[in-house]
Amino acid sequence: HELTHHFQDILTAEHGFVRKPDPEAVTYLIHRHQMALDETIMIGDRELDVLAGHRAGIATCLINERTNETVATYTVPTPEQLHERLLT
Structure with missing residues (x-):
């Protein structure tokens, strides 16, 4: 999606951080x-992604068509709409 x-x-499991929704990796990147x-x-595209961000004290965006129960600050159903939100 460019x-x-x-x-x-970008961090992956190979970096050894505690798994999401723990905010350890997010906090590491912030610092x-x-x-x-x-x-x-x-x-993120899962609730545990946005939970990690929420627990780190930052805004969050969930990319998911089912957005009725989330802690996310923003929700979008598709990556294309994320692109639109970021650039507006």
């Missing part, structure tokens, strides 16, 4: 890149 240029870092909490967003 979004990779928006990212500075590593000196990110302002009020300018940072966690984007």
